[in-house]
Amino acid sequence: MAESEKEAALPPKEEFSEWYNELLWMAEIMDVRYPVKGLYVWYPFGFAIRRNTYNIIREILDNSGHQEALFPLLIPENEFMKEAEHIKGFEDEVYWVTHGGRDPLDIPLALRPTSETAIYPMYKMWVRSHADFPVKIYQIVNTFRYETKHTRPLIRLREITSFKEAHTVHATWEDAEAQVKEAIGLYTEIYRRLGVPVLRSRRPDWDKFPGADYTDALDAVMPDGKTLQIGTVHHLGDNFAKTFDIKYEAPDGEQRYAYQTCYGISERSIAATISIHGDDKGLVLPPEIAPVQVVIIPIIFKKGAEEVLAACKDVKERLTKAGVRVEIDASDLRPGAKYYKWEMKGVPLRLEIGPRDLQNNVAVAVRRDSGEKEQIPLSEIEAGVSSKFEAIHESLYQKAKVELENRIFDCAELEEVKEKIQIGVATIPWCGKRECGLAMEDVIGAGILGIPLEQKRDKKEKCPICGEETETRVYVARTY
Ligand SMILES: Nc1ncnc2c1ncn2[C@@H]1O[C@H](COS(=O)(=O)NC(=O)[C@@H](N)CS)[C@@H](O)[C@H]1O
């Protein structure tokens, strides 16, 4: 895209919605002009962020006993329609393929909105004995949901292009429960690697995944105070095992229904990372996912230009050998225009090298997140750069954690909740009864997000609806 096309300025971040849309375009992450609502195009730069992010997800899953596989996109209607709860949950969202060429298909095929009904008929054939457990398989695919709410790139798509879904099988309800806990831990670690702090909570029963016993979720708090569900872990009980007849031979020779979990992350992981770390100048990327981690800017004067360029090339070679993704910007743009361009793209570290720096045998390192400038001796450039990366990641994560803490408000009554959820997440006591929860949502005009997974139950308070004593507080928030 020509530089001139992007002369439009990036709005300030506090105009979050406009900032977000403009940034996806100016940093060349997504092109939203594709002529189907809810479908968007990954630019190469954005796609590199996706690749680096999903490398982290794969690493963490593969190192915890998961295996990656791949199941078909199209699901025959008779399989899709088997689990009543699941259907109810997805009936209005599923796309159907009804023709092959001009011939109507005798069995319509669903485009997977999620893959339980594609995978579990196969699990029925694969699972034989308790010795087969735990099955821990995941796939990273595109899924399709006919979302009727407002679609948004990376946040609410009709084609979810980066849907990582894990589907596990176990002998007992308790084993599945332990797997849910492991998955929550793995997701928390994935988000720590992205510098994104999360709220972890159990969704209220009326908000759980269709066909699940319960749903635990990870939410990020976005700069506008709304929460974004960036990961969910579902305990499926033996509901799907009964529907798809997934049985195993127990040690005592008995045939038993299996217990299952499933858990998913989508490109919302990237939406949260961009939104939480970005600033008025554009992207601020955690080094591990930045497509360009270091940009070298030669400071050229007539005298000594060759030496400077030669030194820049040498630094680039050494950093490349050390596994760093590095570019030299030797274009004829003015230095200020170069800084603008690479700051927009969130390059974590800029190295400036001019004739004086050469005399002192240093490069000037400028951090994208803090703007801090520091000289690094050229002889230690690899170690210097990698320690800068660690400092940047740690500082991004700490800053985001403080920001999150500042957006959680313990409220005493519902009126205060209504006010606080305009800027963040409120907590309020809840007796746990459905009618009180739904009544609360009516009064507040927003949903109960969930019961925090780690909750200090140290004092008795009163449910604001029925007055019953309770030790439980819930998160309440506006959500995407
Ligand atoms: N329309 C959408 N666009 C982008 N991400 C979405 C969309 N719908 C859901 N997601 C993300 O996908 C995650 C998993 O979706 S889900 O419905 O909660 N769970 C499942 O589908 C289960 N089968 C686990 S994979 C959600 O937590 C949310 O982060």
Ligand SMILES: [Zn+2]
């Ligand atoms: Zn109550």
